[in-house]
Amino acid sequence: MNILHTSLPDVVVIEPDVYQDGRGFFLETYHRNKYIEAGIPLTFVQDNYSRSVQGILRGLHTQVQHPQGKLIRVSQGEVFDVAVDIRRGSPTFAQWVGVTLTGENFKQIYIPPGFAHGFCVMSEIADVEYKCTDFYNPTDELAIHWRDSDISITWPLSEPILSKKDQVALCLNEQMERLPIVQGTCA
Numbered sequence: 001m002n003i004l005h006t007s008l009p010d011v012v013v014i015e016p017d018v019y020q021d022g023r024g025f026f027l028e029t030y031h032r033n034k035y036i037e038a039g040i041p042l043t044f045v046q047d048n049y050s051r052s053v054q055g056i057l058r059g060l061h062t063q064v065q066h067p068q069g070k071l072i073r074v075s076q077g078e079v080f081d082v083a084v085d086i087r088r089g090s091p092t093f094a095q096w097v098g099v100t101l102t103g104e105n106f107k108q109i110y111i112p113p114g115f116a117h118g119f120c121v122m123s124e125i126a127d128v129e130y131k132c133t134d135f136y137n138p139t140d141e142l143a144i145h146w147r148d149s150d151i152s153i154t155w156p157l158s159e160p161i162l163s164k165k166d167q168v169a170l171c172l173n174e175q176m177e178r179l180p181i182v183q184g185t186c187a
Contacts, residue, residue, distance in 0.1 A: 059118015077126030
């Protein structure tokens with residue numbers, strides 16, 4: 001397993017060992033001890049699975065009182081996956097990192113608690129699976145506008161298909177009082 005550090009603290013890209021031959025492939029999508037050794041010591045309590053069509057953009061989402069760390073992978077298709085540091089007081093506040101995840105490159109991204117997450121679908125269809133470190137709580141969710149000019153994400157599409165929630169999401173600076181305050185490292 002190879003760990004690639006990003007420009008954001010504790011956000012890492014994971015390249016798992018993949019064993020391929022004429023029959024297909026095999027990989028471990030999660031091995032607790034290996035992830036602990038890689039600096040991801042959190043316990044995952046919920047697995048999520050979504051299927052989206054090309055042009056869908058989901059995000060940017062986070063939970064405030066019950067923040068979720070997320071280990072994300074794509075089992076089919078291609079997405080551009082984004083993490084945004086939304087921790088007030090962080091030296092990387094409002095900075096983002098993006099990575100292309102595909103069913104063929106097997107990469108994963110770990111996004112720690114205190115970061116917002118979003119992705120857009122670049123292939124005809126994409127299946128996204130992710131593990132979470134806390135349970136989903138709809139009353140605790142915070143949505144940040146995908147085109148927030150203070151974040152300035154370079155999305156690979158200009159006219160995404162959005163949910164109603166994402167269409168009316170506020171910008172980061174309009175939600176400052178709800179954002180978490182940085183307290184050391186996230187992992």
